[in-house]
Amino acid sequence: MNDTITIMDIDFVNTTQKELLQNHIAPRLEAEKKSFIVTANPEIVMQTREDPRYKKSVQSADYVTPDGVGVLMAAKYLKLPLKERIAGYDLMLDLLQYANEHKLSCYFLGAKEEVNEKAVAEVKKQFPAIHIAGRHHGYFDIDDETITSEIERSKADLVFVALGLPRQELWISRHIDKFSKGLFMGVGGSLDGLAGTFKRAPDIWIKLNLEWLYRLLKQPTRFKRILKVFEFMFRIIFRKST
Template sequence: MSNKVNILDVEFDKQTKAETIDLLASRLKDHKKTFIVTANPEIVMYAQRDSDYMATLRAADYIIPDGAGIIMGAKLLKRPLPERVAGFDLLKDLLAVANCEYLNVFFLGAKEDVVRKAVTNVKQEYPNLHVCGYHHGYFDEKDEKVAEIVKKAEPDLVFVALGFPKQERWIKIHFPQFHKGVFMGVGGSFDVLAGEVKRAPLIWRKLNLEWLYRLIKQPSRWKRMAFLPLFMLKVFQTKKERVNG
């Protein structure tokens, strides 16, 4: 039985958050290089119209379903995924693993003051992990100097907060240079770690309504949310084609 679920040509991994953490903890222990993408409907739709970005997603070792829309789409295709795995929750769980195992962590992205605050807060919450370096996100993704800074730090975990598609492209471009490390794009997570942005309350997250909470708090996000109905329509069309085909 396949452990992948194909949604609009993006192969999502069919496992729970706990299974994902166990798998990644094992890969960290064995120093296996790993490229993780946490994908929502907006990312899938972007990949539909950008072949280079689709190729980037296909280069990933694991694509995690981050978004209620992905879970809905999988159900519609009758190929359900176990649960949504929020990127921020995965980030926090990996920090906990790093704390237990005394691992090296590099933070790449966001504004200088934001990443600095994020690092300060992480050090307080996870005193046993080692922040081996950090760098703001205002640079060209092909800049070899930044990649060299990260490489010299010898990180076990690299969190890249450049926003998609830049963060995934940065990882794909520079991934071959590294001999170890789990690399993951984390979007705006440093803002949350820094205390600049608050997450939705737990009840909203449990109801898969974090997107609605964020929309209420940031009405300017409505353009991004418009991808959800387009995504569901595309999934429905795919399902219809399979039935008719």
């Protein structure tokens, strides 16, 4: 994709969620062409600075979307404005809707066993035309080839990987070459959202770009992660990015 904005060596797609799905992702799914999507927030960008292996994994993605108001603020500050935030959870729901409309198959990898099970049950309820190619919890070694072989044999059209930062992107980049087709996307805690383990912020918080604050109030343990956002912005403002 040619229309990108580079922030700290990471190329973010500069498009809307609707355009990304219709003009880029859908045609690749129809052609059974493999795709690797990273939904990157400031925490992910900072992790790429600290871990060269992880940076290489993220840079290998076909699409890196700006997931997080911090990325949009940074782009605007650098006078390279991005069209809109493309949140991982929202993109996942759009992909599930697309899969449902086209009767595609999905594999769900990651999260705790009970969360994974509940999330898949919810997918079956909300998107009944989707074929569940398989599922597996996230407690395994990312180099375990039996998991990779199981997913490859399932011939899934979409593989949602909820292994958290940085395992999910590392798993995808290490194993994607072993697949003949499939869209692979790291979805973080999105399976928890589907399972109802936590509720997303009300629409007004999201519209005001305060979803991060809502989640912090609900989960104070996220404070260390929020600090990464401030470090990210500090480096942008003082041009310490590379």
